[in-house]
Amino acid sequence: MNIVVCIKQVPDTTEVRIDPKTNTLIREGVPSIINPDDKAGLEAALRLKDEYNAHVTVLTMGIPNAEDALREALAMGADEAILITDRAFGGADTLATSTTLAAAIKNLDYDLIITGRQAIDGDTAQVGPQIAEHLGLVNISYAEDIKIDGDKIIVKRQYEDRYHLLKTKLPCLITALAELNKPRYMTPGGIFDAYREKRIKIWNLKDVDISQECVGLKGSPTKVVKSFTKGAKSAGKVFSLEPQESAELIVEKMKEKFII
Amino acid sequence: MNISEYKGVFVFAEQRDRTVQKVAYELIGKAKELAKDLNTTVTAVLLGYDMIEEAKKLCYAGADKVIYADNELLDEYMTEPYTFTLHKIITEKKPEIVLYGASAIGRDVAPRVSARLKTGLTADCTGLAITEDDTNKGQLNLAMTRPAFGGNLMATIIIGKHRPQMATVRPGVMQKAKYSENNPVNIEQFMIDIPADKKNVEILDITKIIQQRMNIEDAKVLVSGGRGMHGPENYQMLEELAGLLGGTISASRAAVDAGWVPKDRQVGQTGKTVRPNLYIACGISGAIQHLAGMEESDFIIAINKDETAPIFEIADVGIVGDLFKIVPLLIEELKKSKQMA
Numbered sequence: 001m002n003i004v005v006c007i008k009q010v011p012d013t014t015e016v017r018i019d020p021k022t023n024t025l026i027r028e029g030v031p032s033i034i035n036p037d038d039k040a041g042l043e044a045a046l047r048l049k050d051e052y053n054a055h056v057t058v059l060t061m062g063i064p065n066a067e068d069a070l071r072e073a074l075a076m077g078a079d080e081a082i083l084i085t086d087r088a089f090g091g092a093d094t095l096a097t098s099t100t101l102a103a104a105i106k107n108l109d110y111d112l113i114i115t116g117r118q119a120i121d122g123d124t125a126q127v128g129p130q131i132a133e134h135l136g137l138v139n140i141s142y143a144e145d146i147k148i149d150g151d152k153i154i155v156k157r158q159y160e161d162r163y164h165l166l167k168t169k170l171p172c173l174i175t176a177l178a179e180l181n182k183p184r185y186m187t188p189g190g191i192f193d194a195y196r197e198k199r200i201k202i203w204n205l206k207d208v209d210i211s212q213e214c215v216g217l218k219g220s221p222t223k224v225v226k227s228f229t230k231g232a233k234s235a236g237k238v239f240s241l242e243p244q245e246s247a248e249l250i251v252e253k254m255k256e257k258f259i260i
Numbered sequence: 261m262n263i264s265e266y267k268g269v270f271v272f273a274e275q276r277d278r279t280v281q282k283v284a285y286e287l288i289g290k291a292k293e294l295a296k297d298l299n300t301t302v303t304a305v306l307l308g309y310d311m312i313e314e315a316k317k318l319c320y321a322g323a324d325k326v327i328y329a330d331n332e333l334l335d336e337y338m339t340e341p342y343t344f345t346l347h348k349i350i351t352e353k354k355p356e357i358v359l360y361g362a363s364a365i366g367r368d369v370a371p372r373v374s375a376r377l378k379t380g381l382t383a384d385c386t387g388l389a390i391t392e393d394d395t396n397k398g399q400l401n402l403a404m405t406r407p408a409f410g411g412n413l414m415a416t417i418i419i420g421k422h423r424p425q426m427a428t429v430r431p432g433v434m435q436k437a438k439y440s441e442n443n444p445v446n447i448e449q450f451m452i453d454i455p456a457d458k459k460n461v462e463i464l465d466i467t468k469i470i471q472q473r474m475n476i477e478d479a480k481v482l483v484s485g486g487r488g489m490h491g492p493e494n495y496q497m498l499e500e501l502a503g504l505l506g507g508t509i510s511a512s513r514a515a516v517d518a519g520w521v522p523k524d525r526q527v528g529q530t531g532k533t534v535r536p537n538l539y540i541a542c543g544i545s546g547a548i549q550h551l552a553g554m555e556e557s558d559f560i561i562a563i564n565k566d567e568t569a570p571i572f573e574i575a576d577v578g579i580v581g582d583l584f585k586i587v588p589l590l591i592e593e594l595k596k597s598k599q600m601a
Contacts, residue, residue, distance in 0.1 A: 013409050094383075098375060121409055124383035126371035129339075133375035138460050139339060141368045154464070159364040161276065164336075165465035221380030221422040225394075225403070227415040236560075238567065238578035246579045247589035250561055251597055253577050257559050258435045259481070259538050260505065260597060 001054040001148075003045040004105055005078070006115040006131070007038040009062055009069035013120045034069045037116025041176035043183040044146055045114055046077045052148065055079050057108060061089060061100055067200055074194035075186035081198070086205040091217035094122075098130030099219060103210040104203060105135065112153065113173040117142055128175035138172040144179055263356075263399060266423035269295045270355035272346065273306040273318055273326075274365050278335070280306070280314045283361030283431040285321045290388055290434040291359060292322050297390040298400055303327055303355065307345055309335035312447070319445045322437035327353070329450040333459055336466065337365050340458045343372040349450060350377060355424050357402050359388075362428035370428050380419035381426040382406060386433050393420055401425065432480050432537055474508045476525060481507025481538045484527060484554070485515055488543020488564065488583060492520035497587050498542060504594045510534065512544045528553035542583045546571025563587070 011030045019026050034042070048054045058073040060066050061084040070081035084104050092100065105113060113135075115128035125141070132139030145156035149167070155174055157164045186194075205212065213219060239249060254260045269291040273284035284304065291302040304323035306315050308330065315328045327349055333341040346369065350358060358373075360366035362384045374381035387405035392398070401418045402425040408415050419425040476482060483502040485495055498509045511521035513528055527534050529549035539557035544550060546562070546569055554560070555574050562575035563583045572578035579586060 011409070093380065094371070095374065095378070095380060122383075123408070124371075125367045126374070126381060126383060129368060129371040130375040133343075133372050139368075139372070140461065141339075142364060161469055163465075163467045163469070164463055165467070166461050167464050168461045221378075221419050222382055222417050223420060224415050224417050227408075227413055229413060236576035236578065238572045238575070238580060240567070240580040243581060243585035243589055246563075246581050246586045247593045250577065250579065250586075250590055251593045253559075253561070254505075254538070255597070257538070258433075259559065260594065 001048065001052050001111045002109045003048060003054050003056050003112045003114060004108055004110045005038070005042045005045045005056060005058045005073070006101055006113070006127070007042060007058055007060050007069055007073060008035045008116070008119045009033070009060060009066040010035045010119050010121045032065070032068065034072055035116050035119045035121075036178045037118060037176055039116075039183045040178045040180040041114040041116050041174075042073055042076065042078065043181045044143075044176055045112075046184065047181070048112075048148065049077065049079075057082065059084065059101065059104060061085070061092075061097060061104075070200050071194045072186060074198045074200075075190040076184055077187075077190060079198075080201070082201045082203055084203045084208065087216075088205045088212055089216050091220065092215060093220035093222045094124050094126035094130060095221055096215050096217075096219035098127045099134055099214050100208065100210060101127065102131045102134035103208040105131065106209065107203075107207075111170045113137070113171070115173065115175050117175045117177050125175070128173060132173040135173070138168045139175065140166055140168065140172065141175045143174045143176050146174060146180070261421070261423060263421075263423050266354045266356040268300050268353070268355045268357075269298065269302050270350070270353070270358045270424070271302065271304045271323070272358065272360040272366065272369075273304045274361050274363060275306065275308045275311065275314065276337070276365075278308060278311050278314065280311075280317060281361065281363070283363060283366075283429070284318070285436045285439075286431065286434040287359045287361060287429060288318065288322045289437040290429070291357075292437050294357065294388060294390055294402070295324075298356070300356070301325060303353075305329075305346065305349055307331075307334040307342055315447050316445050319447070320441050320443050321439050322443065325446045325448065327448050327450050329452045331452050331454055333454045334452075336463065337369075338459065338461055338463070339368055339372060340460050341454050342369045343376065344454060344458050345452050346373050347376050348452065350424060358424045358426045360426070360428045362430045366428045370426060374426055377424070379422040379424060379426060381428070382417045382419075383428050385427045385429045387416075388427065388429065388434075391418070393418075396420070402427070476508060476510045476527065476534055477532055479508045479510075479534070480536050481505040481540075482510045482527070482534055482536045482554075482557075483507060483540045483542065484510040484512065484544060485521070485542045486512035486544030486550075487514040487518070488545075489515060489520065490543075494584070495521060497591065501540070501587060501591055501594070504591065504598070505538065507536065507538070512547075512550050541571050541575070542587060544571055545569045546574070
């Protein structure tokens with residue numbers, strides 16, 4: 001069984017802070033990590049490797065530094081790693097990103113593609129289902145549990161108010177939730193292999209079968225026209241009123257904010 | 261692509277168990293504002309089975325028209341039958357805007373539809389407005405505002421050269437329009453033949469989650485109690501208040517350490533970080549470790565008898581007073597306002 005796992009290197013958003021003077025993101029000193037949902041997806045693939053001797057390929061699109069995320073994936077036990085990087089891919093929105101990743105995946109053999117549900121920097125949850133669409137595959141989002149059953153896969157899919165237990169034929173794409181599992185740590189041997197034995201393949205625009213019109217900024221229907229911070233929170237008002245007036249005031253404020 | 265061919269604001273009216281979900285009504289409310297600025301109409305798109313009465317409700321809630329696709333394969337959500345049907349409706353009707361709720365269903369189907377249409381999709385919007393295109397005068401675009409980087413940054417996004425412009429919208433943000441059974445009912449039954457091979461996933465089982473208490477990190481509303489609650493028995497009124505607001509209860513470390521509330525409810529540095537739409541702090545003084553876990557909440561109301569409590573420094577509305585008097589009155593007021601709505 002061949003499994004392709006798409007991962008993204010993201011800034012640890014719990015560490016991101018806003019510069020109060022310039023109102024911009026401070027990225028300096030913010031660690032880069034494998035996106036948590038993607039890491040769970042990788043772990044799920046590695047468990048299938050343990051059980052069925054699956055071959056696990058990790059794929060990422062990003063700047064050359066994203067190699068670090070791939071090395072970590074190799075050190076955890078992935079067999080192969082591919083970095084898709086090219087200036088032409090810069091500024092891609094979800095559609096252009098998914099188009100690029102799908103084109104790259106077409107170069108590979110796969111029975112199962114796993115992506116994370118969403119990345120913590122963008123939180124869109126779009127790239128997984130879009131890759132599946134471009135490849136004409138079934139996608140099952142928000143996988144909380146997966147099981148292989150012959151040439152089929154059984155997935156427990158999470159909604160807000162229910163679970164679906166779904167069965168579909170391979171190949172397909174699933175998007176993983178961080179709840180799926182607890183990712184393993186890199187092993188010393190794995191780290192050694194990741195840096196000494198295993199190579200990371202680098203694919204540029206010319207290595208994927210895709211027109212330049214469909215990638216990067218050009219291939220992105222959505223454009224960010226403005227970004228801003230919500231601004232530092234200033235203290236609101238403090239009231240000393242009779243209990244009944246206090247209750248009425250709270251209800252009024254909730255209505256103003258459309259909470260009720 | 262001839263952008264001017266695309267007209268009208270469409271809303272995907274998500275249903276579960278043959279009941280239209282609240283977010284659909286919120287989207288209609290926002291869509292009406294957008295349609296007014298565009299001088300066009302609002303169409304709700306309902307996919308389901310045996311739901312004609314629910315379709316009428318969408319008109320009562322303000323939709324000028326409902327497109328209703330009735331098919332047994334659309335009864336319980338499945339990605340491909342829904343994508344197939346929505347894609348067909350959109351390519352046939354050519355709306356300029358399509359809005360979806362940013363729910364598990366909306367966030368699954370919308371990306372698939374966007375990739376099939378090769379158009380843009382903006383996720384989890386909290387603000388929508390109409391703006392004129394920078395380069396093409398006279399062309400009106402949807403300006404979609406959303407949080408990024410864990411809410412540290414807001415971004416406004418447009419789709420200038422593609423139609424339809426699509427967005428998923430965070431539930432609980434937009435305001436419903438006035439509901440009236442006097443609104444005219446205008447339903448188009450959309451005949452859809454879904455080929456058998458579109459049912460490419462088998463549903464083996466459906467388990468509904470019996471809500472005991474929702475995870476505090478997922479809750480849109482948190483009613484939080486601290487040392488000032490004096491004991492576990494007093495959390496009952498906080499539960500009632502949270503229930504009325506569709507939320508759940510949480511607590512400060514003091515209350516958890518005292519054994520009044522289980523650890524999974526704890527907000528703060530050593531507990532969980534929460535970011536609900538509304539956080540009501542009752543009898544919480546607001547130690548820095550507590551504030552670190554909740555200061556990013558959209559709207560904070562604090563009730564505390566000590567006017568020097570640090571919680572008031574970050575609260576949007578601070579009430580100095582006796583929570584044991586105010587909370588029961590607040591529950592009464594909320595019940596009253598619910599009856600009127």
